[in-house]
Amino acid sequence: MAQRPAKLDPSMSSAAYFGARLRDLRVKRKLSLAALGSLVHVSGDLLAKIEKAQRRVSPELVQALDVALQADGELIHSAPADGLPREVLLPMEFPSVLGKGAAVVDPAIDGLREMLRGLRQVDHALGSGPALAIVKAQLLAAETILNTARSSMARRSALAVVAEIHQLAGWMHFDRGEVAEAETAFSRARTLSEESGDPALAAYILGPSHGFMTASVGHLSVAREQCRIGVAAARRSGNHRLTGFVLAIAARVEAKAGERRACLSMLDAAATELDLASAGASSSPDPDWLSVFDDAALAGHRGSCLLDLQSPHAAIISLTTQDETADGLFVRNRVIWQLDRCDAYLKLGDLEPACEDLWGAWEASTGTTSIRLTHRLATSLNKLVPWQNTREVKNLRARVLDGSV
Numbered sequence: 390m391a392q393r394p395a396k397l398d399p400s401m402s403s404a405a406y407f408g409a410r411l412r413d414l415r416v417k418r419k420l421s422l423a424a425l426g427s428l429v430h431v432s433g434d435l436l437a438k439i440e441k442a443q444r445r446v447s448p449e450l451v452q453a454l455d456v457a458l459q460a461d462g463e464l465i466h467s468a469p470a471d472g473l474p475r476e477v478l479l480p481m482e483f484p485s486v487l488g489k490g491a492a493v494v495d496p497a498i499d500g501l502r503e504m505l506r507g508l509r510q511v512d513h514a515l516g517s518g519p520a521l522a523i524v525k526a527q528l529l530a531a532e533t534i535l536n537t538a539r540s541s542m543a544r545r546s547a548l549a550v551v552a553e554i555h556q557l558a559g560w561m562h563f564d565r566g567e568v569a570e571a572e573t574a575f576s577r578a579r580t581l582s583e584e585s586g587d588p589a590l591a592a593y594i595l596g597p598s599h600g601f602m603t604a605s606v607g608h609l610s611v612a613r614e615q616c617r618i619g620v621a622a623a624r625r626s627g628n629h630r631l632t633g634f635v636l637a638i639a640a641r642v643e644a645k646a647g648e649r650r651a652c653l654s655m656l657d658a659a660a661t662e663l664d665l666a667s668a669g670a671s672s673s674p675d676p677d678w679l680s681v682f683d684d685a686a687l688a689g690h691r692g693s694c695l696l697d698l699q700s701p702h703a704a705i706i707s708l709t710t711q712d713e714t715a716d717g718l719f720v721r722n723r724v725i726w727q728l729d730r731c732d733a734y735l736k737l738g739d740l741e742p743a744c745e746d747l748w749g750a751w752e753a754s755t756g757t758t759s760i761r762l763t764h765r766l767a768t769s770l771n772k773l774v775p776w777q778n779t780r781e782v783k784n785l786r787a788r789v790l791d792g793s794v
Contacts, residue, residue, distance in 0.1 A: 404442040407468055412440045414458040429453040455522060462522035465529075497534050498550050501527060505553055506677050513681070514720045516759025517561035524558045548585035552578045553678070556594050563602045564721075564761045575599040589626035593678060595619030596635035604642045612642045627672030633662030634682040637690040644694035652694050659687055681722070685714040689726040692733075701733040708733065721759055724750045728769050735772055740781040744773075748785055 415425050415436075422433035422440075429450060438444035446454075446468065455464040504527060511520045531551045538544040559574030575598055582590040596619030604612035616639035623632040640655035663684060665671070692708035695701075708730040715723045727750045734743035747769050754762055770789075776782045 404445070407446065407464070408440040408442045410464060411436075411454060411458075414460055414464070415440075418458055420458075425454075425457065428457040456519065460522070462525035465522060465526045497530070498546050501531055501534070501550050502553070502677070505550075505557060508557065509678065510718060512557070512561060512564070513718055513722070516721060516757045516762060517564045518758025521558065521561040521565070524554060524561060527554050528558075545585045545587070548581050549587050549590055552581035552585060552587075552590055552594070555581065556590075556598055556678075559602075560598055563605075564759050566760045566764070568602065568606055571602055572599075575602070587626075588622040589628050589631055589673065589676065592619045592621075592623035592626060592631055592635050593676075595622065596638045597682075600635075600642065601638050604638075604645055609642055609646050613639070613646075616642055628666070628675065628679070629662045629671045630666035630675055630679055630682060633659040633666065633687065634679065636662060637682070637687055640694050641690060641697075644697040647698070649698050652698065656687075656691050656694060659690075663687055681719060683716070685711050685716065686719075686722065688714070689722065689729075692726060693729050696729050696733050696736075699736075701736040704733040705730055720753060721757070721762055724753050724757075724762060725765055727753070728765050731769055732772065740776055740779060744781045744785040747773075748788055751789060 415422070418425075420428075422436045424433075426433040426436050430453075431450065435444060439446050439450075448468075451464055451468045454460070455462060458464065505524075508520050508524055511518075528551070531547070531554055535544070535547040535551055538547045555574045555578035559571045559578060562568075562571035562574060575594060578594045579591060579599065582594055595615045600612045600615035600619060603615060616635060619635045620632065620639060623635045626632075636655045636659035640652045640659065643652035643655060663682075666675075688707045689711035692704045692706075692711060695704035695707060708726050711726050712723065712730070715726075717723075727746050731743045731746035731750065734740075734746065747766075750769070751766060754766060757763065773782045773785070777786075
């Protein structure tokens with residue numbers, strides 16, 4: 390009987406490692422070579438040779454395979470150097486930057502931050518979706534920059550941008566319901582931010598990112614401690630807008646715990662900090678990732694707190710302020726707060742505005758890839774069950790099922 394050929398040793402070369410990962414993912418998805426080939430428009434024979442490291446893989450095929458196998462960037466990370474998508478790499482040859490210091494490292498970091506700015510906008514509007522794979526791919530460039538940085542200043546800048554990438558990856562994992570992966574990413578981001586000596590970034594990771602997620606999954610004592618440390622770091626940074634942001638998230642934690650006095654006190658302190666920021670009192674400029682927090686966002690956080698504190702009338706007032714003044718860029722936040730207002734109306738038994746809010750949220754979230762948002766939409770729809778035979782709810786369900794969204 391003929392023996393089955395042995396698997397290729399993944400440690401033999403980067404091509405062999407990529408081939409092994411490709412085969413593992415294909416088998417996990419229960420796809421034959423021919424079936425996968427039809428998805429990415431190449432022959433099964435070519436894929437077989439790539440899996441055996443007998444053929445090079447093009448940058449375009451790496452991306453197509455990563456998407457087809459829902460690998461979330463794993464294949465992009467695993468690709469041989471000549472198989473990396475060009476847009477994943479910065480516009481330079483990395484080996485040539487060794488020893489050139491800030492003259493090359495600084496523009497590279499600026500380029501990464503610019504890309505992160507665009508990815509954050511995609512996330513705000515549509516959710517993580519395929520953007521998570523791109524975020525992960527940026528770590529290839531960022532880690533190279535980090536290894537290239539020679540001066541202490543360049544290294545601190547590189548550490549900070551790698552921390553920002555891990556933070557964004559963690560937030561996207563959280564948006565997808567992948568809490569364990571988000572926990573790992575946030576912890577790594579915090580470590581790097583502290584090593585970089587950037588208290589503002591550490592505060593952002595601790596409060597609005599990690600602390601918010603921790604509270605969302607019910608670990609309130611841990612979230613409270615994360616926010617406490619985050620507020621202290623924000624105050625050290627001298628940035629009043631950031632301090633207000635972390636205080637607002639800390640207030641959300643207290644509201645979930647039913648601590649009304651502590652919650653309202655923190656919200657008032659957040660408003661004071663935001664006023665100071667508007668008056669130009671901050672000792673440091675606002676980073677790009679801080680643009681998400683403004684007066685409208687504070688009104689939204691206040692509304693969510695009041696809803697948790699069983700004050701639906703007051704919640705509706707704050708959430709309406711948010712809805713009327715919010716920046717159109719932050720689609721997901723605006724929809725979530727619209728759903729909070731829907732819940733507040735339902736607590737009052739006021740069906741017509743509740744259904745209008747739910748319909749508006751449904752329309753605004755068309756095309757979203759945010760699992761967190763789609764879960765909230767489904768939850769709000771399920772809350773209508775006690776009123777399922779009413780005219781308002783029947784009309785809403787008809788509009789949703791009509792396919793006109």
